[in-house]
Amino acid sequence: MKEARRVEFIFEMLRIVVALAVAYLLTLLFIAFISKDPIEAIYVFSIGPFTTARRFGQLMAKFIPYMMTGLSMCLIYACNRFNLIAEGSYLMGGCLFSVVAVNFIPETMPPVLAVGLGLVVGALAGLIVSAIPTILREKLGVSEIVTSVMFNYGFLYVSLFLIKFFARDISMSYVCSRLIPENAKLGAVVPRTLFHSGIYIVAVVVMLVCLIYFKTPFGYRVRISGSNQDFARTEGIRITGSLIVAQLLAGAISGMGGAIDIMGVYDRYIWDQTPGVGTDGLLVAVLARKNPALVPIAAFLLAYMRTGAAILNYATDIPLEMVQMVQGIIILMIGAEEFLGPIKNRMIFRLAQKKDRQKEALADVNTK
Amino acid sequence: MSKEVLRMDGITKIYSNGFTANHDVNLVLHEGEILALVGENGAGKTTLMKILFGMESHQGGHIEVNGTTVKINSPLDAIALGIGMVHQHFMQVPSATVAENVTLGIEPRQGSVYDKKEAIKRTQELSDRYQLMVKATDRINDLSVAQRQKVEILKALARNCRILILDEPTAVLTPQETEELFVQLKNLKESGISIIFISHKLHEVMQLSDNIVVLRAGKVTGTLVTKDVNPAQISRLMVGRDVVMSIEKDDPKPEDTILQVRNLVYYNDENVKVVDNVSFGIRKGEVVGIAGVEGNGQNEIAELITGLVKADSGEIILNGKSTAGLEIRDIRDLGLAYISEDRMRYGVAANLSIRENIMADRLDRKEFRTGFLYNSKKINSHVDSLIREFEIACDDQTQPVRMLSGGNIQKVVVAREFSSGANLIVANQPTRGIDVGTSELIRKTLVRKSRNKEASTLLVSSDLNEILEVSDRLLVMKNGQIVAQFAKAQAVDEFELGEYMLGIKRMTAEEMGDLL
Numbered sequence: 036m037k038e039a040r041r042v043e044f045i046f047e048m049l050r051i052v053v054a055l056a057v058a059y060l061l062t063l064l065f066i067a068f069i070s071k072d073p074i075e076a077i078y079v080f081s082i083g084p085f086t087t088a089r090r091f092g093q094l095m096a097k098f099i100p101y102m103m104t105g106l107s108m109c110l111i112y113a114c115n116r117f118n119l120i121a122e123g124s125y126l127m128g129g130c131l132f133s134v135v136a137v138n139f140i141p142e143t144m145p146p147v148l149a150v151g152l153g154l155v156v157g158a159l160a161g162l163i164v165s166a167i168p169t170i171l172r173e174k175l176g177v178s179e180i181v182t183s184v185m186f187n188y189g190f191l192y193v194s195l196f197l198i199k200f201f202a203r204d205i206s207m208s209y210v211c212s213r214l215i216p217e218n219a220k221l222g223a224v225v226p227r228t229l230f231h232s233g234i235y236i237v238a239v240v241v242m243l244v245c246l247i248y249f250k251t252p253f254g255y256r257v258r259i260s261g262s263n264q265d266f267a268r269t270e271g272i273r274i275t276g277s278l279i280v281a282q283l284l285a286g287a288i289s290g291m292g293g294a295i296d297i298m299g300v301y302d303r304y305i306w307d308q309t310p311g312v313g314t315d316g317l318l319v320a321v322l323a324r325k326n327p328a329l330v331p332i333a334a335f336l337l338a339y340m341r342t343g344a345a346i347l348n349y350a351t352d353i354p355l356e357m358v359q360m361v362q363g364i365i366i367l368m369i370g371a372e373e374f375l376g377p378i379k380n381r382m383i384f385r386l387a388q389k390k391d392r393q394k395e396a397l398a399d400v401n402t403k
Numbered sequence: 404m405s406k407e408v409l410r411m412d413g414i415t416k417i418y419s420n421g422f423t424a425n426h427d428v429n430l431v432l433h434e435g436e437i438l439a440l441v442g443e444n445g446a447g448k449t450t451l452m453k454i455l456f457g458m459e460s461h462q463g464g465h466i467e468v469n470g471t472t473v474k475i476n477s478p479l480d481a482i483a484l485g486i487g488m489v490h491q492h493f494m495q496v497p498s499a500t501v502a503e504n505v506t507l508g509i510e511p512r513q514g515s516v517y518d519k520k521e522a523i524k525r526t527q528e529l530s531d532r533y534q535l536m537v538k539a540t541d542r543i544n545d546l547s548v549a550q551r552q553k554v555e556i557l558k559a560l561a562r563n564c565r566i567l568i569l570d571e572p573t574a575v576l577t578p579q580e581t582e583e584l585f586v587q588l589k590n591l592k593e594s595g596i597s598i599i600f601i602s603h604k605l606h607e608v609m610q611l612s613d614n615i616v617v618l619r620a621g622k623v624t625g626t627l628v629t630k631d632v633n634p635a636q637i638s639r640l641m642v643g644r645d646v647v648m649s650i651e652k653d654d655p656k657p658e659d660t661i662l663q664v665r666n667l668v669y670y671n672d673e674n675v676k677v678v679d680n681v682s683f684g685i686r687k688g689e690v691v692g693i694a695g696v697e698g699n700g701q702n703e704i705a706e707l708i709t710g711l712v713k714a715d716s717g718e719i720i721l722n723g724k725s726t727a728g729l730e731i732r733d734i735r736d737l738g739l740a741y742i743s744e745d746r747m748r749y750g751v752a753a754n755l756s757i758r759e760n761i762m763a764d765r766l767d768r769k770e771f772r773t774g775f776l777y778n779s780k781k782i783n784s785h786v787d788s789l790i791r792e793f794e795i796a797c798d799d800q801t802q803p804v805r806m807l808s809g810g811n812i813q814k815v816v817v818a819r820e821f822s823s824g825a826n827l828i829v830a831n832q833p834t835r836g837i838d839v840g841t842s843e844l845i846r847k848t849l850v851r852k853s854r855n856k857e858a859s860t861l862l863v864s865s866d867l868n869e870i871l872e873v874s875d876r877l878l879v880m881k882n883g884q885i886v887a888q889f890a891k892a893q894a895v896d897e898f899e900l901g902e903y904m905l906g907i908k909r910m911t912a913e914e915m916g917d918l919l
Contacts, residue, residue, distance in 0.1 A: 040798060040806060250776040252766040259763050262752035269711065269741060269749045270763040271732035380419045384462050387417045391426065 161290015
């Protein structure tokens with residue numbers, strides 16, 4: 036049995052690596068065809084994010100929110116729900132933080148307090164947003180896929196309304212908030228880059244979520260309920276409560292992620308479309324195989340590819356859309372559980388055969 | 404010798420978890436032969452037949468039907484080759500009639516409209532020709548289990564089957580119904596149909612079959628001619644030693660009542676009264692068994708006591724407290740443990756580790772925590788000691804439960820439920836479909852726990868051997884009611900029990916004595 040498990044593990048890893056490699060190679064192939072200067076383009080795409088401090092800062096600025104929404108989707112995924120509200124939570128987290136920051140945070144407030152308040156506002160906003168599809172689902176059985184997608188769209192307009200009426204900078208020609216006060220911003224870790232100190236907050240959140248997930252009765256309850264509800268119920272676990280709390284927590288993490296992003300990267304709130312970071316969280320969670328401890332790696336990979344694509348877009352003649360196709364390929368390959376499955380089964384079969392033969396040989400020796 | 408219709412040669416099946424279900428199995432079937440495929444639970448009989456019926460793939464060997472090598476990739480292929488299978492769990496539409504079920508997928512038509520008359524005529528003709536005694540116009544809902552089984556046979560016959568596979572057909576039948584089935588199977592044989600009959604009941608095999616193939620741990624240990632062997636010889640091939648059926652135990656010394664069930668009534672989703680005014684009690688130090696043909700309310704009794712479903716009236720008192728209105732958590736805290744009949748659905752979370760599965764009912768206990776967080780050392784040593792105690796064959800406690808064999812999965816379930824500190828164990832089909840060793844461990848533990856006053860047991864089981872040997876007191880259920888009580892289960896005669904289970908006999912209140 037031990038071998039069977041090892042083979043399963045190796046193939047699990049292999050599947051992800053091969054999926055990424057295939058997607059990456061396809062991208063390179065595409066570049067080679069499309070671009071007039073393919074060697075330059077490939078270089079920009081693969082090494083680009085690490086060439087200058089500014090570009091690396093861009094990568095880190097994506098990495099930070101991806102971790103938050105990735106953790107959020109991990110929790111929802113563990114509940115075995117397809118609740119996509121992380122997007123709405125992320126958006127409203129950023130929006131409500133901005134409204135509060137431009138209206139209620141005086142310039143004299145100590146930065147620690149201002150940032151702390153911002154995080155709380157973001158988390159609360161995310162939590163409340165997530166409560167809608169979560170409670171509809173767990174209490175009334177309404178499909179969370181439909182409600183979360185619908186409300187994600189609805190909340191985009193709620194956010195635009197809030198900004199227009201309570202935070203709009205009328206001196207600007209487009210819809211955006213007034214400037215976020217300096218004391219409510221997260222400072223840069225590397226000066227004059229987008230790599231901001233939100234990374235420390237996220238690191239703490241990753242650790243906390245891992246602890247909750249693996250080390251508390253609540254984490255066990257969520258995982259058991261998500262894995263097999265009938266079983267959880269039989270063992271006396273209060274499923275509804277556990278699943279609601281987990282999804283609210285997920286919303287709060289996403290919302291906090293939105294606030295952190297605004298605090299670290301932007302001077303003012305400017306999202307007039309859903310930023311997509313919440314939905315990308317699903318991708319991160321799938322890459323991380325529901326394991327919050329693997330979220331940083333998955334988030335980094337995604338941030339790296341996205342940054343490479345963005346640089347490609349402005350530094351060469353290759354369109355951004357191409358990279359979105361690559362993502363499709365990755366999701367397809369990682370989501371396809373049977374990818375490489377036949378080879379895996381054949382290997383397990385051979386191992387069992389070998390074991391049988393060994394057993395027989397041993398029996399022969401014993402009888403002699 | 405008559406014509407050979409089927410040959411399975413060197414069949415090997417290894418599941419993707421590495422479990423070898425069949426190893427180089429050879430089997431030959433002739434026209435008009437009844438071949439018994441015997442072996443203990445988990446010997447690979449059903450797997451072999453599922454391969455033949457196209458429900459499972461196989462890695463080695465080949466299959467010949469009527470002398471030509473065939474590839475059977477799906478049940479449709481099998482049906483086209485004239486192979487039919489009657490599963491343990493019937494696949495029928497309960498609200499439709501017999502004729503509709505039998506002709507489902509091969510409907511007779513008049514133009515493009517379903518020809519009801521023709522369907523009934525064909526079905527009735529088949530039923531009459533083989534004397535199966537099923538009425539084509541009856542609804543499946545109204546039929547007994549035995550009749551529903553006949554419908555499955557009809558379904559196969561309507562598809563011109565020449566090879567009929569029956570997977571433990573007598574498991575759900577009473578002795579009388581079994582006799583009837585055997586007569587009908589012999590009729591089928593006379594008309595040239597070949598039958599493969601899966602069983603682990605030796606007296607049935609001796610009575611019915613022409614030849615026997617014995618499987619043990621996925622391998623053929625003997626191909627025998629029935630008239631030349633005796634049951635003892637077969638049994639040695641099946642289990643490698645003579646089957647020891649009896650469990651030795653002292654007489655129980657019952658003390659105070661632990662569980663009282665009074666006037667319990669429960670209607671199921673279809674609004675059928677499946678538990679009808681049931682009252683009984685369980686005392687400290689005894690094992691109470693409930694026998695009955697499956698589907699007569701035993702399973703519902705177990706689910707009512709555990710709180711999975713709520714009674715319509717009546718009360719359940721566990722350790723002095725009524726369980727009405729309590730959540731499952733609270734009922735468990737009163738001292739209840741539950742082994743479910745469907746372990747993959749109610750007994751484990753297959754994708755999670757052994758550790759998580761064992762911890763599932765004790766998440767809130769303070770002894771595993773330091774502050775808010777679990778203490779890994781304490782949890783690990785707790786789980787490891789249970790793995791050792793119950794001899795769960797695994798790599799370590801982080802192994803996902805789905806990678807274990809059926810018997811070991813059930814060991815995970817009992818390791819949790821037996822160590823929960825409960826003083827009442829509701830064991831619902833605790834040894835169904837698992838190996839002899841594990842079954843013995845479970846049965847002996849249930850008896851031991853009752854004798855040392857640790858926990859009493861309510862045992863629901865379709866395995867007559869088990870229910871008669873493990874129980875002290877035996878109740879029989881029929882149509883949701885308790886129809887008989889025996890004070891000493893080990894002294895009960897199987898055939899007499901069958902008559903109560905079938906509803907031919909029924910004890911009066913005086914004969915039953917005090918149930919509480």
